[in-house]
Amino acid sequence: MKKELPAKYYLAHFRELLTFVSEKCMHLLEQKHISFISKINTLDEQSQCMLARIYSRKPYLVQTQSLNYKEISSPYQALFKLKAAKLIVEPSDKDHKQLLSHLTKPALIELLEKQEQTPLFKKSAAKSNLVEIAISFFESKPECLAHLYNQYVINNREEYYEYFEFLYIGRLSAGDINHQNRFVLRDLGVTPVRQEHNESLSRFDSIKEAQSNYALNRLRLTLKNTKDDNEREELAKQLINKVAVGVIAQELKNKLLVILFKQLKTTNPTLAFDLLNACEDDAQALEIQIREQYRQGNKQWVKAQLEQIIENPLSDELLYFADDFLMRKFNKQTRSRLSEMLASTRCIIEVDELYRGDVELGVSDHYTRQGKQVFYTENTLWQSLFTLVFWQELFIETPTPPCNEFDIFPQALKTDSFYLNQSSQIEARLAACNSTPKLLRLVCNHAAKYYEQPNGLFRWHPDVLKPVEMLILNSPITALLQHLKNMAKNYRQLKDGYPDLMVVDNSAVHFEEVKAPGDKLKRNQLVSIDNLKSCGFIVNIAAVNWYVDPKRIYSVVDIETTGGLKGGNRITEIGIVKIQQGNIIDTWTTLINPERPIPRFITKLTGINDAMVSDAPIFSDIVSTLLDKLSGSIFVAHNVNFDYGFIKKELEELGINFKMPKLCTVVESRKAFKGLKSYSLGNLSTHFNLDLTNHHRALDDAKAAAQLLLLVQQTDSQ
Incomplete structure (x- = not known):
């Protein structure tokens, strides 16, 4: 059950963040941040509530009339105190572009119409056009907007508060996702958090590291919003000169440099290659450089780089690239050694x-x-096995504990320092699992103890252990332990693929x-x-x-239900007609007790009422028969996603994963018989004189759909 939000929850989040910053991050703050916190602490509760509410908003400008909240009894008094403390300010002439962009289209039209020399514009014009007209008009008449300035306050969360959020979360998010919303989702029980987390820690050691990561995150958001090459070129120059402190900052900088390179390589190749050269220890950037230099004919430089990579590779992926490129381009072989191995x-x-x-x-x-x-x-099997084996080392007995309850992904895996920092623990863990029973017992114990605890590596579900168990029971223990050790050493290379x-x-x-x-x-x-x-x-x-398998078996299915797929509706009847090589080989039907009343309009449509299904089996009673009938066939229905979706939903309620190849007679009919006015089963039956005497009963509809399928197949063969 989801939790209710606490009273004054925005204020609670505001104080929670400020407490964290004050207690854990003073070494990461400038004097302006310290002064800001000092001012906050002198405010009364109402003013703090108001500031928290303003910071929860997305726009740069916030209309004061919209700042009415149940927990703030005197909003204008709270705003007055915030202005007096210089924590918020009203916009001025320099903000006129943002103000005009913020106005609604009706407000823009009204503003333009009130001017003595009204500019030419059409009321039907797009808002963006009206904003351009207004900006141009008021550029020389900013005093005409003075009456609007006191109706707004500037949301200066980026100046101080956003940095505090970053210190807590370690990442900036675009749009409406910010620190306060994370807290709201946590309080509602939506966002998974580490329940056993007791003490929050600073995620940065120095102010240089914190500010480097923060600045690069701001550039990342700026890059998302760039609109043309001029903006990208300006951003590229900033990025090249931006100092990256720490592994995570350097990786982010490299990633942004490569993205900008791809965007500018055709319009400004000189700057683009400067971006690549600014990358440090980045495999992707080095690969791109090698490919580009080879295209330009610098083959000796390329060969030297490839040989250097093979001698001392940054990663296995780069090694495979270098090996393959050297073989194909310089040794004139079509395949590298690795490609040959995979071909076998x-x-x-x-x-x-x-x-x-x-x-x-x-x-x-x-x-x-x-x-x-x-x-x-795919990736889930190895992620879940790896996590369940090393749960203690990743989450409990770790030198890099989570910084706060939102950090559910192990910090050691982000920086690939897991084995480097905990080799003795990891080796001891693997040594203790030197037999199949021991490894399976450890995995089962950890799964039972930590079930449903968020971990950031895989999602819990009832069947998560089954494939892991089968892997352990049917694999050489030495192979399992060796691959787990390799994952611990090079997690980022072996996390997927x-x-x-x-x-x-x-x-x-x-x-x-x-x-x-x-x-x-x-x-x-x-x-x-x-x-x-x-x-x-x-x-x-x-x-x-x-x-094309000529012996395909088609299971033509029709179901009747209590209503649409949503709203808790259930199946009342199933009919199946099985076809192979143009012949009906089996039919089956059953009523089903939906365990809920059948609406009158459904009874009127299908003829199935509550009395008819009262003694019928419930869905779980017919599951084994149903799955046996469908096994090894193609699931066919008229509007197949409806029938397939209902059966899949019913089976998932019983913990059964349902997956079959499917075919829709509506889609096939549209392709085979183009130009008909209607492709409903009733109209198609009338048009082609199909046998449909009891429409909206499962077996009769399934028989008609089966005849339609045979007709489609005959048309296709002709």
């Missing part, structure tokens, strides 16, 4: 083309039909990276797959070939 793992899997929308499901069903267990794993599927067969595990025609392996996938293979895991690159 390639296998071809024939998949029915109906799986084009979900190729992983096609490969999963391919192995399931062979009697193998398949799990969708893992294969899509885990296949379990005869007490053995192998992984499948699924690639449809035209798909390519990404660099991070090469890194993770290579690492898994070096640890002893079997990894296949499943290259999919599409084909």
Whole structure:
């Protein structure tokens, strides 16, 4: 259940932040920040409430008439005291552009119409055009706006308060997301926080580090709002000269430099390359430089750089790039050693083309039909195993504890210092898990103890342990421990890029990276797959070939319900007609007790009433039969997402993940029979003389949709 917001919650958040800054961050403040806090502490509660409310607003200007709140009994008195303390000020002539931009369109029109020499404008013009006209007109007549200035106050949260927020959160957010909103979402129980967190800590050691990170975050937000190359060039010059203090600041600066390079490389190549040269120890920037220099013909410089990378790589991804580039461009080979190794793992899997929308499901069903267990794993499997093994070292016995309750992602993983700082703890943990039972026991104990505690690495759900358990039980313990150690050493390189599927067969595990025609392996996938293979895991690159299976089985489904998909509505009847090679091979139907009243209009439409379903099975009673009927087939329905969505929703309520290839007879009919006025099942049945004698009963509708499907297939074959 969500919590209720406390009384004067904005004030509570305001004080909470100021207390944190005063107690933990005095070494990160300038004199102006200290003076600001001192002024706040001399204010009465009403004035503090008002300032907190102003800082919760997004615009630069805030209209005083809008500052009416239940907890502030005398808003104008509070505003007067804030002005007297010089904590807020009214706008002046220098703010006339912001003021005019802030006005509503009706207010702009009224303002322009009241002038003695009214400028030419159309009331139907866009607001942006009216703002331009007003700015131009009042440029020489700023005194005409004087009567508006006292109706607003300047929201100067950026000058002081935003820096305080940054010290607490460590990041600036665009739009309406700010520190106070984080607190509101926390109080409502929406934002996950670390419940056991007791004491907040400063996240920066020095004022230079804090201000460097803050300034770079401000440039990041500025970059998001740049509109043209002139603004980007100005920002680029600022960024090149901006000093980055600390690992996180340097990484952010490198990221921004590369983004600006890509935006300016065609319009201002000289400045663009200055941006690349300003990057420090950045693999992406170095790769771009090598590619660009090669295009320009500087091949000797490129070769020297590639050889240097291979000798001392910044990352495995950069090493693979250098190895591949050197082989192809200088040694005239089409593949690098790594590419050759990966090519040897390639296998071809024939998949029915109906799986084009979900190729992983096609490969999963391919192995399931062979009697193998398949799990969708990708990154979640290794993230959850890694977290559950090292929970103590990451969150409890760590030299880099979270700075506050909002820090749910381990700081040591952000800076890749986990193994560097805690190697003895990590080695001891792995040594204690030197057998399958020991490792599984540790994972299960941690899962039971810390279930649903936010961790920033994976999301808890009821089945999170099942694939982890299967991985542990069916893998060599040495391979598991080696890969966990590699993740601890190089988490940022091995946090993602893992294969899509885990296949379990005869007490053995192998992984499948699924690639449809035209798909390519990404660099991070090469890194993770290579690492898994070096640890002893079997990894296949499943290259999919599409084909049309003439023996496809189609399960044409129709359901009746108590109403639409939303609003807690339930299924009252299911009908299934199974088709293979143009013949009906099975039919099945059942009424279902929806465990809620059936509305009158639904009874009028379907003929199904409460009495008819009172003794019918509930949905959970027919689940095994339903899944057996649908197994190994294509789910077909008229408006398929309605029927599929209802069944998926019902199964998820029972903890069953439902996934099937699906086909919509509405979509297929539109393609096969173009130009019809209506594609409803009733109208199509009339048009094609299909057998539909009892419309809006599940089996009858399913039979009609099955006939329609056969008609579509006949048309397609012709």
